[in-house]
Amino acid sequence: MSAATATARRRYRSPVLLLLCFFASAPIHGQPDVLGFISIDCGIAEGSSYTDGSTRGLKYVSDAGFVDAGAGANAGVRPPYSQQAQPARYLNVRYFPGPAAGARSCYTLRELSPGAKYLVRCGFYYGNYDKLRTLPAFDLYLGVDRWATVNVTTPDERYILEAVVVSPASFLQVCLVNIGLGTPFISWLDLRPLGAAMYPEATLKQSLLLLNLRRPGAKYALNRYHFWRPATSYGVFRYPSDPYDRVWQSYGDVAAWTNITTTAAVNVSNASSFDEPSVVLQSAATPVNATRLDFSWTLDSSLSPNNGNSSSTAYVLLMYFAELQQLPSAALRQFSILINGASWNSSRRSYAPKYLSAEIVKMVLVQGSGDRAVVSLVATPEATLPPILNALEIYSVRQMTQLKTDNVDAEAMMTIRTTYALKKNWIGDPCAPKDFAWHGLNCSYPSSGSAQIKALNLASNVLTGAIDPSFGHLKSLQHLDLSTNTLSGPIPDFLAQMPSLTFLDLSNNKLSGSVPAALLQKHQNGSLILRIGNNTNICDNGASTCDPDKKEKNRTLVTAISVTIPVATLLFVATILILRRRRNKQDTWMANNGRLSGPRERYNLFENGQFSYKELKLITANFREEIGRGGFGAVFLGHLENERTVAVKICSKTSSEGDKEFLAEAQHLGRVHHRNLVSLIGYCKDKKHLGLVYEYMHGGDLEDCLRGNVVSPN
Ligand SMILES: *[C@@H]1O[C@H](CO)[C@@H](O)[C@H](O)[C@H]1NC(C)=O
Ligand SMILES: *[C@@H]1O[C@H](CO)[C@@H](O)[C@H](O)[C@H]1NC(C)=O
Ligand SMILES: *[C@@H]1O[C@H](CO)[C@@H](O)[C@H](O)[C@H]1NC(C)=O
Ligand SMILES: *[C@@H]1O[C@H](CO)[C@@H](O)[C@H](O)[C@H]1NC(C)=O
Ligand SMILES: *[C@@H]1O[C@H](CO)[C@@H](O)[C@H](O)[C@H]1NC(C)=O
Ligand SMILES: *[C@@H]1O[C@H](CO)[C@@H](O)[C@H](O)[C@H]1NC(C)=O
Ligand SMILES: *[C@@H]1O[C@H](CO)[C@@H](O)[C@H](O)[C@H]1NC(C)=O
Ligand SMILES: *[C@@H]1O[C@H](CO)[C@@H](O)[C@H](O)[C@H]1NC(C)=O
Ligand SMILES: *[C@@H]1O[C@H](CO)[C@@H](O)[C@H](O)[C@H]1NC(C)=O
Ligand SMILES: *[C@@H]1O[C@H](CO)[C@@H](O)[C@H](O)[C@H]1NC(C)=O
Secondary structure, three states, X not given: OOXXXXXXXHHHHOHHHHHHHHHXXXXXXXXXXXXXXXXXXXXXXXXXXXXXXXXXXXXXXXXXOOEOOOOOEEEEOOOOHHHOOOOHHHOEEEEOOOOOOOOEEEEEXXXXXXXXXEEEEEEEOOOOOOOOOOOOEEEEEEOOEEEEEEEOOOOOOOEEEEEEEEOOOOOEEEEEEEEEEOOOEEOEEEEEEOOOOOOOXXXXXXEEEEOOOOOOOOOOOOOXXXXXXXXXXXXXEOOOOOOOOOXXXXXXXXXXXXXXXXXXXXXXXXXXXXXOOXXXXXXXXXXXOOOXXXXXXXXXXXXXXXXXXXOEEEEEEEEEEOEOOOOOOOOOEOEEEEEOOEEOOOOOXXXXXXXXXXXXXXXXXXXXXXXXXXXXXXXXXXXXXXOOEOEEEEEEEEEOOOOOEOHHHHHHXXXXXXXXXXXXXXXXXXXXXXXHOOOOEEEEOOOOOOEEEEEEEOOOOOOEXXXXXXXXXXXXXXXXXXXXXXXXXXXXXXXXXXXXXXXXXXXXXXXXXXXXXHHHHHHHOOOOEEEOOOEEEEOOOOOOOOOHHHHHHOHHHHHHHOOOHHHHHHHHHHHHHHHHHXXXXXXXXXXXXXXXXXXXHOOOOOOOOEOOHHHHHHHOOOOOOEEEEOOOOEEEEEEOOOOXXXXXXXXXXXXXXXXXXXXXXXXXHHHOOOOOOOOEEEEEEOOOXXXXXXEOOOOHHXXXXXXXXXXXXX
């Protein structure tokens, strides 16, 4: 059992915490509650939730946040079905209209643990919700792998499907696929965490699908049975009788069988799918007047991987045995297990259940299409008592082999979809199936492994806000087009770290600040095509990609830009200072906003160079080490958070004289071309203080330079 599950399960045992969890707020973005459970009543009003009496207080929430916004519509079941007594989750559905066969609609269950085991269960109750009395059939998928066909043949039958899956990622999708036989709909959807040791046959590569076959005496087509007789209320045990909330239904009355029960706890330390005694195992079926118990099943075509056209299906059968009667020493309950009349395991000829100790006997068998599997528990010749059977589960084994998108890529794409509220037809897995790959994506489909996103075109998609870090997670992405949106904020550094990126179009946005040096470098050495035109607020440190429009309007800048990068930066400072001085003096550090009013001068300088006087004090350890002094002020040694050593030049004069000097110096430096003057990192200006922060180069040259002993450009 995973740690998270263990914690969750420990919690529910405490009544106080149990109470707490019922009042815990409803999950709104597809994540589990405190038990790790997700319980969704599809089709109720967005944001609503309720405590379900039939499950002793589990909280059911609306499906908003689990299903794509705007997908499908809600409806209630119609009379007379709406008048039948049944749990509330059957009274509403979400349906996904649309004529297109192949159209997918998906629920995304989030905040799961990758590699952890989960039980996924969903329910369908038609109830003439559409007033059309047309019974649909549609397909159900676990991610990109087919789960079952939901074939509604009776309007008031509850169709329930369960699967045991290992989640490959932090999310799991359950999708309804239109197969051209009516509108897909769903009544409810559950997810329950299971223990890691449970159902070891469920792996990343295969899931266990609970056999979906109806037996005459059983209420549901769920092949997980207990043998209480007469059937207890509804004949169903689930949470809290089963802490994993598996649904155990009554096998139903079989005339030839009777029951043995106990009130004593059954030790489950040898039955890995239980971790505490359960009422489920406290009853057992036994023949009335015979020495054998037989049960059987046929291949369930609704679960076959390709609609019944499958040569064979593997099944996992789990039988739970525990002796419930204290037997006198002369008595012997012993039996062998036969499959289709043949001894199943010749090396273990017989079973003798232990008193109040449960054991699972597990079988994997492969059945051909249409074949019938008959399991017989037959008393051995020495036995004095007939066989017993306490509980039973039958699963069909499904390979989860469909190629899907790389988990990291898929998560990044889902975040991008959510962040920008994209209303594209982006449903289910981004790359798979190939025919339903998300628009705007190009994927690579290797023969093994997972699909990867190679190209992403989101040009003209009304994206607003910052460039989301999720883009940086697309490690195979070569081509990224975000042009012609209203993206704002800085051009993030992570774009330069994307290992495969060779084309990046950010033009026609509202991005601001400087272009990260690493990105420019990639651009300059030819490894990246970079487009950043028509971003009114970008200052690109002198690369030729600056807004041409602006250059025309400000010829001094054009001249400056032709000089080297650091000099250009200094000139920007000077220019802006001059422009600022022409306006009324502003009190804040200029770099706080780095921009001036008026459309022409909207520059955003020094993304990382926004210093307050306080910060300068911190950087220089309260101006501890003076390393030089110039006409305009003292120069101090400082250290930035990233350990970078800087020189901080300070002028504490408040007079306009001081201001003038400062500007003169800035302008002077702006004309300087000095090999050691690498770059101006930041800038600070308020009512009382002026400061410049430079990258510090060891040696006297810089100090000389800052004193005014500068080398002139030519
Ligand atoms: C649904 O069930 C009916 C009746 O058993 C059958 O005739 C029909 O072919 C099934 N449809 C699908 C899609 O499996
Ligand atoms: C077993 O089932 C019968 C009904 O079939 C019931 O009358 C009887 O009380 C049950 N026995 C025990 C021991 O629970
Ligand atoms: C179950 O049996 C094991 C020995 O196999 C024992 O260690 C454990 O304490 C028992 N549990 C209970 C609840 O009696
Ligand atoms: C039990 O089975 C035997 C043999 O089939 C039969 O003769 C006998 O009448 C049965 N007894 C009852 C109580 O059904
Ligand atoms: C079933 O599968 C076989 C081979 O696996 C194929 O030849 C046949 O056409 C399929 N039939 C249908 C109805 O899909
Ligand atoms: C047969 O029984 C033996 C002994 O219990 C066990 O080790 C083995 O795994 C069983 N074989 C199969 C196929 O289950
Ligand atoms: C569990 O199985 C082991 C090995 O077969 C056995 O020694 C132990 O007693 C069993 N525990 C219980 C509670 O039956
Ligand atoms: C995606 O692939 C198609 C077909 O090869 C091509 O036409 C399109 O330009 C590609 N899109 C991107 C963004 O690379
Ligand atoms: C271009 O510059 C980037 C960033 O410094 C570097 O990683 C890459 O290897 C360079 N490519 C070429 C072809 O020089
Ligand atoms: C910049 O915007 C203008 C006006 O909207 C447009 O005509 C031009 O094509 C754009 N340039 C680029 C590089 O997108």
